[in-house]
Amino acid sequence: MSGIRFKKHEMRGMIMCRGIIFDLDGTLYDFFTPSKIALEETWKRAYNDSLVDTYNNEWLFEKQNGEYLWKLIFWDKLYTIKDQKGYQDISKNFLTHVIKEAWPLFSANNCQVLADTWWYSFFDNIKLEPWVIPLLERLLEREISTGLLSNSPRGIGEIKLQVLGLDKYFNSSNIIWAHDVKAPKPSKTPFYILAKNLGIHVNKTLVIGDNYNTDILGAKNADMYYHLYEQGKEDQMIKKIEKHIDKRFT
Template structure:
C-alpha cells in the first residue's frame, strides 16, 4: 500500500535525550559550570530538558521563532538554576551546544534494524523541524544519511510541522502520492496531527503511552513494531 515513508528524526530515530545529555556534560566541563554554583551536572541536564521541551512546544505553535529559541533556552536554564545570565551568554552556550550535539551518534533502540528492513522496499525520507545543517550532521554522525532520499526541514519547506505545507512540500519533492505515503513520528501534535491535517496516514511512535484524542492510522511502542505493520 505504501511506497514512501516519512520519518521524524529527533526522538524517533536519533536519540535526542541521550545525545543531549552527553553534549551538556561536555558543555558543563568546557565552560566550568561547576564554578558558577551549578554543582550538580544531572540537575543542569534535567533543567535544560524541561526548558528545551517548553521552547520547542512554543516554536511548533508559532509563538516564538527559531532565533528566540536559540537565544533563550540556555539563558532560562541558567536563570532557573540561580545563575545570572543574559541572552548573549545563552546564545554563546547554545552555539557551543549545536557544535557538540550533531557529533553524537546514539540512535533509538531498533533504528538500524528497522531501516535495514525497510530500505529495500520503500523510499525513505525525513520531515524535521530542526535546522537543515544540524540535522544533516546528526544523520552523518550516526551513519544513517544514506538511507534517506529527501531530508525536508522547515528551512526548505518554509513551514514547520504541524503545518500542512511542510507535508505537502515533502510529498512533492519526494515525487510521491499522498495515498502511498506514511508519516512516522513521536510527537503527537507535530507529527500525527500534522499528518492527519495533511490527509497523510501516520504511525505514532508512543513509547511513553501519551494520551491522544485523535487516533493515528497505527500506533507502536517500539520502532521494531514497524516490521509488523510494513
C-alpha cells in the first residue's frame, strides 16, 4: 500500500519528519516523455538524412500492437541491455550500443551521430514537475532538511540538475549518487549515508520516489518512512507532506 506510514506514537503528535529524501528520475521530472520525443527526433534524422534503406528494411516499418517495430525494438534493446549490463542511466556510449543492437542497418559512425541526436533532444525536453520548486521552497522555509538520492551516475546526474535548475537546492552536501558508494538502491547503505550527511535520524526521515523496487524497498530497508510518488496525484502527496511538516517539533 502506497503512502506515508507513521508509527502510532508519532500519530499522536510527536515528531513526524525532520528530513525528506527525494528520488530524481521519474519523480522530480518525467523521464519517459522526453525519451519518447528524443526517439522520434532520432529516427526522423535517420530518415531525413537517408540513413535508412527503406527498401531493404521494410520490416522495421511493420506494426505490432499499433507501434512501428523500429520503435518497439529500440525500447526492448534499451531496457534489456540496461538490465544485463547493470546500467543505471543513459550515456552517449550506451545509446550508441543500443542503437547498433536495435537498428543494425546503421554504421558505427551513424550510430554515434544518432546517439548524439537522442541525447541533445532529451536534454532539450526535460522539465521539472510543476510542484517541485514550490515544495522545495516550502521545505526551506520550514527548515526541513532535503536530500537527493539517485542511482544515476554522478556525471549524467549533475547535468540533469543543471538543466532542471535543481543545483540551487542540491549539491555535494545533500546528494548521494549511488554509484559513488557502490551501493545502488534498494540497498540501505546510501540512505544511511545521506541521512547522516543531513544530520537527521533515519526514523525521522521520509523518502519520496516513483519506483517501488528501488525507492520504497530502499526506504523500508533503512527503516525510513516513504511515499510512492504517482504522477497525477501530486496534490495528495503535498497535502500529506505539509500536514506533517507543519506539526510543532518537540
